[in-house]
Amino acid sequence: MSYIGRFAPSPSGPLHFGSLVAALGSYFQAKANNGQWLVRIEDLDPPREMPGASQLILNTLEAYQLHWDGEVVYQSQRHSLYQQQIDDWLSSGQAYYCQCTRKQIKESGGFYLGTCRDLALTNHLECAIRLKMTHPVYQFNDQKHGPLSIPHALADEDFIIKRRDGLFAYNLAVVLDDIDQGITEVVRGADLIEPTGRQISLYQMLGATAVSYLHLPLALGSNGQKLSKQNHAPAIDNSNPKPALLDAMRFLGFEISRDIEQANLAEIIAWGVSQWRLEQLPGSIEITPRFSNRSL
Ligand code: GLU
Numbered sequence: 001m002s003y004i005g006r007f008a009p010s011p012s013g014p015l016h017f018g019s020l021v022a023a024l025g026s027y028f029q030a031k032a033n034n035g036q037w038l039v040r041i042e043d044l045d046p047p048r049e050m051p052g053a054s055q056l057i058l059n060t061l062e063a064y065q066l067h068w069d070g071e072v073v074y075q076s077q078r079h080s081l082y083q084q085q086i087d088d089w090l091s092s093g094q095a096y097y098c099q100c101t102r103k104q105i106k107e108s109g110g111f112y113l114g115t116c117r118d119l120a121l122t123n124h125l126e127c128a129i130r131l132k133m134t135h136p137v138y139q140f141n142d143q144k145h146g147p148l149s150i151p152h153a154l155a156d157e158d159f160i161i162k163r164r165d166g167l168f169a170y171n172l173a174v175v176l177d178d179i180d181q182g183i184t185e186v187v188r189g190a191d192l193i194e195p196t197g198r199q200i201s202l203y204q205m206l207g208a209t210a211v212s213y214l215h216l217p218l219a220l221g222s223n224g225q226k227l228s229k230q231n232h233a234p235a236i237d238n239s240n241p242k243p244a245l246l247d248a249m250r251f252l253g254f255e256i257s258r259d260i261e262q263a264n265l266a267e268i269i270a271w272g273v274s275q276w277r278l279e280q281l282p283g284s285i286e287i288t289p290r291f292s293n294r295s296l
Contacts, residue, residue, distance in 0.1 A: 003035025004184050007061075007068075008174065010042040011053035015060045016233035017289065018189060018219040018226065020248045025216040026187035027066050027269075028252070028276040036069040038181055043076045044173055056235075063238040064245055065265045073181065075173050082168045082176060085206075086129060086161055094134075094205070095161060096120070097127035111153045129162040131172075135204035137197040143185075143214040144281055150197035159198055171195055175202040183211055190215040190285040191226055216281070219251065220288045241265060251289045253280035 007023045009015065015023065030037040039061065041054045058072065089095035098116035105112050112130070121127055136155040142148050161172040178186065193215050203210040219227045227233040236244040242265065246256050249272055260271055 001184060003030060003033035004038065004182050005030035005033075005035055005187055006038040006040055006178070006181065006183055007066075008040045008042050008177075008188070009057050010045070010048070011050065011057060012045075012048045013050050013053055014056045014235035016227055017236060017244060017248065017251075018228065018233060020060075020064070020236050020244060021216055021219055021251055022187070022189050023061060023064075023066055024245075024248050024272070025214075025252055025281075028272050029185065029187045029214060031273040032276040035184070037066075038070055038073070038183070039068040040073040040177060040181070041075065042170070042173070043074055044168055044170060046076075060236065060238050064241045065269050073177065075168075075177065078173070078177065079168065081180065082162075082173055085172070085176060089131060089161075090129070093132075095129050095131050096158075097122065097124060098130045098158075098160075099123065099127050112157050112159075114158055117158060126164070128160045128164040130158040131161050131202075131205070133158050133201065135201045137200040137204070140196055140200055140213065142193070143212055144278055144283075145215065145285070148193055148196075148215075150194065154194065155197050155201070171198045171202060175199050175206070178211060179203075179206065179208050185212045185214065187214045187216065190218040191228075193285070214278070215285070216252070217285055217287045220286055224288070226286075242268070245269075247289060251282075251287065253277075253282055 005026050007026045009019055027037050039058070041057070043049055043054060054074070061068065086095060096117060098112070099121060100112060100115055116130070117132065133156055137150060138152060138155050139147050139149050159169070159171065161169050163169060196213055200210045221227050221233065245265065245268060246261065249268075250256055254272065254275060260268060263271065
């Protein structure tokens, strides 16, 4: 089977160092396996998006010489795919409406305990839609980290597939899109280890074969927090990509020689593809990067 990987940024802001690591790791893994590397813009949540961020992200990938295969896919244009699956599950009884508020769930210990499962609610406007969890996944195998465990309470939960505000849930969209695009392996940041169990459950409930997973170490800021758009991590520089590119590659375990430092971007990327090894990836899940150059 030929390899198809992807990079799936949410356009909540420009790419930062942590998202560059995810872009590069997924690119190297796809190209080292002679595979395709697709880009999917996960614009599912307009209130959390920054106007213009999708285009900015694509410009950044181009500036870093990370050229994707095929057309960019936008989740905002795929609502009918998600809705159709939800409708199928609603009519088969696999999904149901739930009126519990966040506050009620917090009061019951932070996990939803199935309160609305058998109520047959029909008041669609005030409700989220949940999926009956028939295939909980407590553990999965990561290509780098081996077996990783998912807390039982999380794995057992009937999770939300469409929110009360009408937005489609990330887990559902990601799995339906990965299946539709023929993705064979998901490479992304370790912050997404926890949802992986739910995503594998979705594959099982859809009767599909799950992809394999590789979670890359998470870049932490100097405050010990994950670098993220929510934490206002600075955007990486499009006009001078080399310093951030080399720092992100060092973060992924590459030993960069002086010759490589002096090569041009296309040569550096091609060298990265030829040298990419999972064994060189750091074993820890969270790391504070050392920025040798002023790459931020
Ligand atoms: N859109 C998600 C994010 O930017 C990544 C989804 C994924 O790789 O599965 O955090």
